[in-house]
Amino acid sequence: MVQKPVSSRPRGRPRAYDPDAALQAALETFWKRGLAGTSLDEIVAATGMNRPSLYAAFGDKRALYMKALARYQAASAEALRDALAADTSLADALTWIFERAIALYVSGEGPARGCFSVSTATTEAIEDPEIRQMVADGTLRLDQAFEARIGRAQAEGDLPASARPEALGALCSATIHTLAVRARAGTPAEALQELAAQAVEIICGSGSPKPR
């Protein structure tokens, strides 16, 4: 993807900001306040950029929002993929994933942020078909990733043949969704962890064919 080495600088005045860090800062601002609730001044303050630079780099506010959402989804999908591909039991993988999700949702200063996609993108999704499609795609990929891993567990005998990977995968996604909503509502991390543990038990222990 990177075509030129870092040493070859482009022609004009060098930019005074790091586009990646700026996008991350914008993401965190949108994450808390949503698209409609965030002013450009707040983004300027968060990124340290000035408005014309923002505009030149990312387009208008909505375009910046969508780039931030894409970044968030890409990072989440990558973390999920890694966790599911790890050589651990299904229960351990799910426990790890939910644990990391909770840590992400309650991280940062102030009240818990929840999931960017669930908590604020859904708000915009109804009036914006593109954002709606992005949220839908993210949810679909979440379902499919869980379902594939669960199907693997079933094939390896860790789940009974009667288990339905599609249903259990959706249940994993539902757990993510409820964790996101509850985090945003102020539920403390410990309670979320307990809820996640219960979910893992229900998902993996439904019949518990291999008590190990």
Next chain:
Amino acid sequence: MVQKPVSSRPRGRPRAYDPDAALQAALETFWKRGLAGTSLDEIVAATGMNRPSLYAAFGDKRALYMKALARYQAASAEALRDALAADTSLADALTWIFERAIALYVSGEGPARGCFSVSTATTEAIEDPEIRQMVADGTLRLDQAFEARIGRAQAEGDLPASARPEALGALCSATIHTLAVRARAGTPAEALQELAAQAVEIICGSGSPKPR
């Protein structure tokens, strides 16, 4: 609560709007666009009221939003209570509740609205402690209502003694949450119904002690 009969009209000029209908109209507007995304002009258009009347009747925009949220939560809680108190099996009650929730979430014109509390109130919850508390209270009551009904089912022998009402109740709430998120993301009603059916199966069929 009502002190005077309807016939005794108050002193001055009669109001030209129905407060209840106006609050409902404001609720539907907020439901779609959220607090920050809704302008007072939109509320004026939706309610048919003019701005000073709005202000006199409900206070400022945030106060109106909170009244709308309280109304939504009260109506939801009442419907839930009725459905859970009905003399039906747990599975039938849950099926009915999820069915009604889906119908509510996809009702109205245009893209599905999802759940007011989940989709837009969570957005405001992080910056507004009062709204956060309202969302938290609603979620808690949802959990408790489900848990109580599941505990009853267990006591009546419809669930195995090993079932944990608290965990299963949270799972019911999680189903509501994921239905709300997915509806907002554009998932069609049929897919939501299938997901709800799978959830009922997992919740009630965990062990299936009474195959009836």
Next chain:
DNA sequence: TTGATTTTGTACCGCGCCGCACGATATCCG
């Protein structure tokens, strides 16, 4: 009919919003 009372409806104010024009600045190339 007249005054008291409450709501209506228009019009407005100050403010913050988004997006951009434009000159200044810093770097690269020859």
Next chain:
DNA sequence: CGGATATCGTGCGGCGCGGTACAAAATCAA
């Protein structure tokens, strides 16, 4: 060193925002 190039940063313009002042209108009590 000088021209070319790309970004910086101030500043602003037009507009929509939330909230309110004020007079007209509609009702009740006397």
